[in-house]
Each structure stands twice: as structure tokens, then as C-alpha cells.
Amino acid sequence: MKNINKQFLFTAVLLTSLLFVSCYEEDLTGQSTIEVAQNVVGTVQFVAPLAATQTVNEKNQGKYQYKVNISNAQPVDIYLDVKVKSGTATRGADFDFDEHLIIKAYTKSVTGNINIINDAVFETTETFVLEIGGDVDISNASIPASTISFSIVNGLADNLDLKFNFQKGFVDGTTAKTLCGIGYDMDFYVLDANYNDIGNYQAAASGCPELLTVSPAKFKNGTYHIFYDLYDNHGLPAMNTPEFTIPISVDYSRGGGVSGTFNQEAEFAFTSKALGYVQSANNEPYDYVVTIVVNNGVYTLKNSKGATVANARTSNKIAAAIQHARLNNKK
Structure with missing residues (x-):
């Protein structure tokens, strides 16, 4: 009888304890120590030199920055999208930006x-407008729409690139060949x-074609004559082939600018019968191609009519200069 009473008393105490714990947990339901600030306002701050509207040269490629600020910190992340509102520029080719901010x-x-x-492609002026915020209400933070406008003007590369072409196909007896193919x-x-x-x-390296880069570092202001x-x-x-003229043309290009082809004047061309460096005076191994005038980043190509080239007084000097170049050129 004593044992039954003790067991009953223990069971009653246990049930009372469980009931107390259950009621204590239920009282905490819905409570939290995290408080979300209400009516948080966001603003966009431009970081110099960025402004609401600007014109930039694509040659001065680089990064522009801005900050999105909110008036009160939140206990959760705030996600914000940035989008292209309008413009003619192409994302990924002309510009890029952070599309998602956190x-x-x-x-x-x-x-x-x-x-x-x-x-480095010649283009007309292009534009784009980015919109930040606007119709956004995330985690109690309202960020009014703000726009940033860019006009991108064409950038011009510092260097002028020249390609000297002398390729030509011909027939040796019954076999088709090319100048580059035979190692001319x-x-x-x-x-x-x-x-x-x-x-x-640079353009004396056994290439076919030969390449030359005219850069401000290596070509100071002045006049330069190219001789082959x-x-x-x-x-x-x-070889068993009729005599033909060796054509020389110069492809010129400047990144972000115009490009084209300059053809050597016929009076300075030579033929397939030319022997090479050691030959008679009336079949000289060198002659004039083109003149380049460099003036504060502006490059001008001229033919013999626009610049004085080989004449009776300079022919010997040119021959000496070509010989000097050939002896000093390390292929």
C-alpha cells in the first residue's frame, strides 16, 4: 500500500513538471530579439569623377563607382538590381556594370x-543610361530611382600599324607557286x-608580309622614309616564268581610327628578274615605298610627290644607309 502511494505521488509530480515546461515554451512563441527598422530610405552617391551625366573617351577605359547608402542598417541582406534603361552602346563590348548589388x-x-x-574599333559616339533603384521596396528599404548617363566617344590608339605586302602567285613552267611559298x-x-x-x-624579319608598328616611343616627331x-x-x-612586277602595298590601321591601303608608286617597283642585294647599278636591290610624317600623335602617309625622296644627290647616301641596315639587322 505504501509503495502504491509513493508511485502515485511520483507520477503526479512528473506530470506537473512537464505541464510547467510546456506552458513555459508556449509563452515564448512569436517573440524575437531581431527588430527590422521601418521606413529605411536609400540614396545613391556618385564617387568622383562619376557624375549623373558625362562624356568619356573609350581610350581612357576604366572603372567608375557609386555607392548606394541606406539610412539605417538592417538585420537582413538587401538585394538591389541595376538595369540598362536606354542607349546605343553594347554591354560587354563598350561597357559593363554590376547588375546585382547586395x-x-x-x-x-x-x-x-x-x-x-x-x-579599338572605329565607331560613332555611343550612349547608355543605367537606372538604380526605382519601384523597389525590399526589406522595408525604399530606394528612389536614380540614373547615370554616359556618352562614349571613339578612342584612338597611340600606334599606327603597317603591313607590307609583296605576295604574288606565278607559274614556274607548269607549276603554280607564290612568292611567299618559295621564301622570297x-x-x-x-x-x-x-x-x-x-x-x-621590325619590318626586316623574314616575314611575308612584314610588319611595322609606329609608336610615339620609337618615332619622335619628324619625317621617316620606308625603303625596301x-x-x-x-x-x-x-625560274621558267615570264617576267612580272613585284607588287608592294601597305595596309595601315590605327585602333579606333581609319584604315586603308597605300600602293607603292609604279616607278619604284621592280620585277621578278631582280637579282638581289649584289647587282648592277641599273637594277638596284632597294627603292622607295612610302613616307610617314609624325606630328604630335598624328600620322600622315605620303608618296614621293608629297616628300622629297631619292635623287642624284641622295642616292649614294640611301645606298649606304640600306647597306648599314642590312649589316646591322640580326634576323
């Missing part, structure tokens, strides 16, 4: 980036206004 919990700002891209080797040397070798042998030198004819004069 103001992290317990912080009050985030930085957005806009990148201008230099694509022409070099192009740069002489200054006084017909001195300047030591630039037949380095190796690879047996062309002895």
Missing part, C-alpha cells in the same frame, strides 16, 4: 562599378628625314 546585413552601403571598355624575302627599312638608318628592323631591300630572291630570276 547591402549586407548590419551594413549601410554597397559600392557599384561601371566599366568603360576600349574595343623582302625587308623594309626605316630612314630618317636625312636618309640615315634609324636602327628599327630585296634580301633573297630564292632563285626566282632563273
Whole structure:
């Protein structure tokens, strides 16, 4: 009888304890120590040199930044989208930007980036307008619409690129061949206004075609004459083919600017019978191609009519300059 009473008393105490714990947990339902600030206002702050509206040169490619600030920090992340509102520029080719921004919990700002891209392609002025915020109400934060406008003007590369072409197809007996295919080797040397070798042998490297980059670092303001030198004819004069003219053309291009082709004047051309460096005076291995005038970043191509070239007084000097270039050129 004693044992039954003790067991009953223990069971009653246990049930009372469980009831107390259950009621204590239920009283906490719905309570939280996290408080969300109400009526939080967001603003967009431009980081210099960024402004609401600007015109930029794509050559000065780089990053522009702005900040989105909120008046009170939130205990949760705030997500914000940025979109292209209008414009003619192409995202990924002309510009790029952070499309999704996150103001992290317990912080009050985030930085957005806009990148201008230099694509080195000649284009007309292009535009784009980005919209930040607007019709956004996230986590109690209202961010009024703000726009940033860009006009991108064409950027011009510093360098002028030249490609010297002398390729031509011909028939040796009954076999079709090409000058580049047989290893025909022409070099192009740069002489200054006084017909001195300047030591630039970029376009004298056994290439077909040969390439030359005219850069401000290597070409100071002044006049430069390009002369060709037949380095190796690879047996062309002895081949069973009718005599033909070796054509020389110069493709020129400047990133972000115009491009085109300059054709050597016929009076300076030579033929397939040219022997090479050692030959008679009436069949010289070198002659004039084109003149380049450099003036504060402006490049002008001229033919012999626009600049004085080989004449009776300079022919010997030019020959000496070409010989000097050939001896100093390390292929």
C-alpha cells in the first residue's frame, strides 16, 4: 500500500513538471530579439569623377563607382538590381556594370562599378543610361530611382600599324607557286628625314608580309622614309616564268581610327628578274615605298610627290644607309 502511494505521488509530480515546461515554451512563441527598422530610405552617391551625366573617351577605359547608402542598417541582406534603361552602346563590348548589388546585413552601403571598355574599333559616339533603384521596396528599404548617363566617344590608339605586302602567285613552267611559298624575302627599312638608318628592323624579319608598328616611343616627331631591300630572291630570276612586277602595298590601321591601303608608286617597283642585294647599278636591290610624317600623335602617309625622296644627290647616301641596315639587322 505504501509503495502504491509513493508511485502515485511520483507520477503526479512528473506530470506537473512537464505541464510547467510546456506552458513555459508556449509563452515564448512569436517573440524575437531581431527588430527590422521601418521606413529605411536609400540614396545613391556618385564617387568622383562619376557624375549623373558625362562624356568619356573609350581610350581612357576604366572603372567608375557609386555607392548606394541606406539610412539605417538592417538585420537582413538587401538585394538591389541595376538595369540598362536606354542607349546605343553594347554591354560587354563598350561597357559593363554590376547588375546585382547586395547591402549586407548590419551594413549601410554597397559600392557599384561601371566599366568603360576600349574595343579599338572605329565607331560613332555611343550612349547608355543605367537606372538604380526605382519601384523597389525590399526589406522595408525604399530606394528612389536614380540614373547615370554616359556618352562614349571613339578612342584612338597611340600606334599606327603597317603591313607590307609583296605576295604574288606565278607559274614556274607548269607549276603554280607564290612568292611567299618559295621564301622570297623582302625587308623594309626605316630612314630618317636625312636618309640615315634609324636602327628599327621590325619590318626586316623574314616575314611575308612584314610588319611595322609606329609608336610615339620609337618615332619622335619628324619625317621617316620606308625603303625596301630585296634580301633573297630564292632563285626566282632563273625560274621558267615570264617576267612580272613585284607588287608592294601597305595596309595601315590605327585602333579606333581609319584604315586603308597605300600602293607603292609604279616607278619604284621592280620585277621578278631582280637579282638581289649584289647587282648592277641599273637594277638596284632597294627603292622607295612610302613616307610617314609624325606630328604630335598624328600620322600622315605620303608618296614621293608629297616628300622629297631619292635623287642624284641622295642616292649614294640611301645606298649606304640600306647597306648599314642590312649589316646591322640580326634576323
